[in-house]
Amino acid sequence: MDFQLTExxxxxxxxxxxxxxxxxxxxxxxxxxDSGPVVDRRLWQELGGAGFFALRLPEAAGGVGLGMxxxxxxxxxxxxxxxxGPLVATHLAAGLVPGAAEGRAVVTAYDxxxxxxxxxxxxxxxxxxxxxPVTGEPVASVDPLTPLxxxxxxxxxxxxxxxxxxxxxxxxxxxxxxQLGSALRTVELAVEYxxxxxxxxxxxxxxxAVKHLCAQMLVRAELAxxxxxxxxxxxxxxxxxxxxxxxxxxxxxxxxxxxQVHGGMGFxxxxxxxxxxxxxxxxxxxxxxxAEAEExxxxxxxxxx
Amino acid sequence: MRLDHTAEDEEFRxxxxxxxxxxxxxxxxKPSPADWPGRRAxxxxxxxxxxxxxxxxxxxxxxxxRRLIFLEETEKAGAPYVxxxxxxxxxxxxxxxxxxxxxxxxxxxxxxxxxxxxWCQGFSExxxxxxxxxxxxxxxxxxxxxxxxxxxxxxSHAEVADWCELLVRTDPAAPRHRGISWxxxxxxxxxxxxxxxxxxxxxxxxxxxxxxxxxxxxSHRVGAENDGWRVTMVTLSxxxxxxxxxxxxxxxxxxxxxARAARANGRWDDPVLRRRLGRLHAEFGALWRLTQWNVSxxxxxxxxxxxxxxxxxxxxSVFKLRYSHARQELYxxxxxxxxxGSLDLDREWVLDRLSxxxxxxxxxxxxxxQNIVAERILxxxxxx
Ligand SMILES: Cc1cc2nc3c(=O)[nH]c(=O)nc-3n(C[C@H](O)[C@H](O)[C@H](O)COP(=O)(O)OP(=O)(O)OC[C@H]3O[C@@H](n4cnc5c(N)ncnc54)[C@H](O)[C@@H]3O)c2cc1C
Numbered sequence: 001m002d003f004q005l006t007e008x009x010x011x012x013x014x015x016x017x018x019x020x021x022x023x024x025x026x027x028x029x030x031x032x033x034d035s036g037p038v039v040d041r042r043l044w045q046e047l048g049g050a051g052f053f054a055l056r057l058p059e060a061a062g063g064v065g066l067g068m069x070x071x072x073x074x075x076x077x078x079x080x081x082x083x084x085g086p087l088v089a090t091h092l093a094a095g096l097v098p099g100a101a102e103g104r105a106v107v108t109a110y111d112x113x114x115x116x117x118x119x120x121x122x123x124x125x126x127x128x129x130x131x132x133p134v135t136g137e138p139v140a141s142v143d144p145l146t147p148l149x150x151x152x153x154x155x156x157x158x159x160x161x162x163x164x165x166x167x168x169x170x171x172x173x174x175x176x177x178x179q180l181g182s183a184l185r186t187v188e189l190a191v192e193y194x195x196x197x198x199x200x201x202x203x204x205x206x207x208x209a210v211k212h213l214c215a216q217m218l219v220r221a222e223l224a225x226x227x228x229x230x231x232x233x234x235x236x237x238x239x240x241x242x243x244x245x246x247x248x249x250x251x252x253x254x255x256x257x258x259x260q261v262h263g264g265m266g267f268x269x270x271x272x273x274x275x276x277x278x279x280x281x282x283x284x285x286x287x288x289x290x291a292e293a294e295e296x297x298x299x300x301x302x303x304x305x
Numbered sequence: 306m307r308l309d310h311t312a313e314d315e316e317f318r319x320x321x322x323x324x325x326x327x328x329x330x331x332x333x334x335k336p337s338p339a340d341w342p343g344r345r346a347x348x349x350x351x352x353x354x355x356x357x358x359x360x361x362x363x364x365x366x367x368x369x370x371r372r373l374i375f376l377e378e379t380e381k382a383g384a385p386y387v388x389x390x391x392x393x394x395x396x397x398x399x400x401x402x403x404x405x406x407x408x409x410x411x412x413x414x415x416x417x418x419x420x421x422x423x424w425c426q427g428f429s430e431x432x433x434x435x436x437x438x439x440x441x442x443x444x445x446x447x448x449x450x451x452x453x454x455x456x457x458x459x460x461s462h463a464e465v466a467d468w469c470e471l472l473v474r475t476d477p478a479a480p481r482h483r484g485i486s487w488x489x490x491x492x493x494x495x496x497x498x499x500x501x502x503x504x505x506x507x508x509x510x511x512x513x514x515x516x517x518x519x520x521x522x523x524s525h526r527v528g529a530e531n532d533g534w535r536v537t538m539v540t541l542s543x544x545x546x547x548x549x550x551x552x553x554x555x556x557x558x559x560x561x562x563x564a565r566a567a568r569a570n571g572r573w574d575d576p577v578l579r580r581r582l583g584r585l586h587a588e589f590g591a592l593w594r595l596t597q598w599n600v601s602x603x604x605x606x607x608x609x610x611x612x613x614x615x616x617x618x619x620x621x622s623v624f625k626l627r628y629s630h631a632r633q634e635l636y637x638x639x640x641x642x643x644x645x646g647s648l649d650l651d652r653e654w655v656l657d658r659l660s661x662x663x664x665x666x667x668x669x670x671x672x673x674x675q676n677i678v679a680e681r682i683l684x685x686x687x688x689x
Contacts, residue, residue: 003308003597004306005306009306191683195685203685207688211679212675215678218623223592226598229306229598241587242590242591294583297583297584298579298580298582298583302564
């Protein structure tokens with residue numbers, strides 16, 4: 001047992017962070033917010049070229065041949081950068097939908113549970129698991145970078161019934177990794193602000209009330225981190241549900257606390273905090289909600305000796 | 306990132322499991338919590354049994370896997386926990402291994418491992434709890450001994466201890482963090498008086514300790530004179546970083562028992578309770594993974610030549626904050642499962658619910674841990 005990142009895993013994470021900082025830094029993020037949610041096809045292909053979607057496909061099939069732990073690290077970085085688009089669905093579609101692996105196709109999924117909306121429907125070339133074209137009515141999405149559509153019909157992924165090793169588990173885990181990255185980023189944003197913003201003649205971070213908010217943000221994010229990494233190593237369905245639960249909590253509460261630390265500035269459109277919070281809300285509804293995860297874990301508990 | 310074990314470690318697990326299956330049925334009955342001499346004998350006997358079977362030093366083993374396997378298997382089998390050996394095994398011993406001279410290691414580590422000597426921790430004072438560096442107990446040098454006077458409070462296991470890891474002020478003129486020394490004080494020295502304190506659970510887990518001109522040989526000082534604060538930080542790192550990890554396994558077992566009890570009495574049909582237990586399942590699972598992460602991280606830097614794992618980092622504060630809270634939530638959930646049965650002290654989990662209240666206070670309160678996380682990990686400025 002050596003539950004630490006390997007040298008290669010650290011390098012991978014650093015590489016993805018650099019790539020995203022260069023290609024989707026804060027200016028690009030804000031420009032996307034201003035121009036509205038259209039998936040940047042060139043960026044999508046660059047991500048494809050960097051192996052983002054084909055990461056877990058075997059090399060023989062033209063993939064990178066890495067595993068879930070590596071995918072989780074890559075998605076953590078995407079979450080940190082607030083990268084938009086149906087990243088999880090397209091990643092899951094690699095090898096199933098032509099063009100997904102290379103980032104030539106944008107693929108979404110029924111990941112919101114029965115009757116829920118579909119994200120990026122108009123921007124996507126395919127819906128994972130849907131036999132034919134899917135149409136829907138746009139919903140006024142709470143997240144400016146995640147368009148949502150109401151679709152007619154069941155709106156349920158055929159994979160959603162899937163148990164161990166199913167696409168739902170993988171989707172939940174990768175979504176948890178996105179939440180983790182967002183949670184870690186909001187800790188950084190809060191701490192940066194707390195160190196520089198002054199009130200009563202000192203940085204607000206010197207006040208214990210602010211310190212304790214920040215400390216709890218870190219505690220939630222670190223617990224989520226080990227939960228997500230461990231679930232990626234074991235692939236266990238209950239452990240994945242737990243990781244999703246804890247990562248949702250870390251991202252949502254982390255963004256809310258970060259907003260509080262920012263005071264009035266936190267309530268503005270200018271601060272990035274609301275983007276993290278809104279995206280965290282969206283992801284909390286995807287693949288496995290808290291209620292589903294808790295019920296799954298409760299059921300498993302009865303089996304534990 | 307690996308969570309699997311080597312073939313040798315799995316062999317270790319199998320051997321341990323076999324051994325536990327043989328020795329546990331022969332164990333004497335557990336003494337009542339009020340019977341201190343009985344508890345001491347029981348805990349010492351268990352430690353001796355571990356020693357004879359070659360498992361005594363597993364908490365100090367620099368390889369994290371063995372330690373965690375040991376904790377998992379002993380908990381699953383329902384073996385006794387460290388009990389009165391807590392301080393010696395989990396933080397005084399590791400501190401002496403890390404900071405003591407070879408002579409000091411020879412003198413103290415063996416008896417701890419064999420269960421022959423019990424240690425207690427004399428850090429807190431009536432006027433110095435969270436603000437530990439405000440301690441006043443003074444030690445004045447007289448030839449080859451320190452003459453110690455003052456008082457300590459909340460000293461766990463003081464009634465049965467042979468040794469005390471004691472913090473004293475050796476230079477009253479120095480800035481408060483610089484005039485402290487770390488001593489090993491024999492509890493049977495003339496001038497030591499122990500007065501039991503009753504806890505809210507009705508037990509006498511801890512005591513007040515009065516020190517009246519107690520002579521402690523200078524050779525019993527661990528670390529340099531007036532450098533005791535640094536040594537204390539090592540002790541606290543072990544205390545917060547690794548001392549509680551075994552309990553996480555126990556909490557997971559309790560959670561399973563709670564679920565079965567709830568199903569038996571019909572409360573399982575309440576989705577609010579069910580979901581609460583499900584969430585706690587995620588929580589304790591993740592806390593165990595956090596433990597594996599922290600222990601793997603510390604394993605890189607073992608204490609040279611001692612066979613003892615490295616001093617845990619401040620990540621221990623992250624663990625302690627979440628664990629102490631989760632433990633309290635666990636026993637609140639237990640009370641919900643029990644209903645009015647939670648008012649009966651003889652029912653299982655009721656005393657645990659009471660004792661869980663100490664977890665956010667002992668070994669550094671949650672407020673202090675949050676300050677540590679904010680200042681030492683996140684780099685926020687010191688202030689009020
Ligand atoms: C079961 C149990 C066993 C113990 N065993 C031992 C032992 O074996 N040896 C030993 O030496 N000690 C022991 N202790 C003592 C323990 O370490 C102290 O109780 C603890 O450090 C808190 O100190 P205090 O009780 O003086 O509380 P105080 O320091 O008076 O704190 C009171 C309240 O004020 C808060 N507070 C204090 N300072 C700050 C601050 N700077 N910022 C924010 N909030 C603050 C605290 O969080 C707490 O809520 C034990 C305690 C318990 C409950």
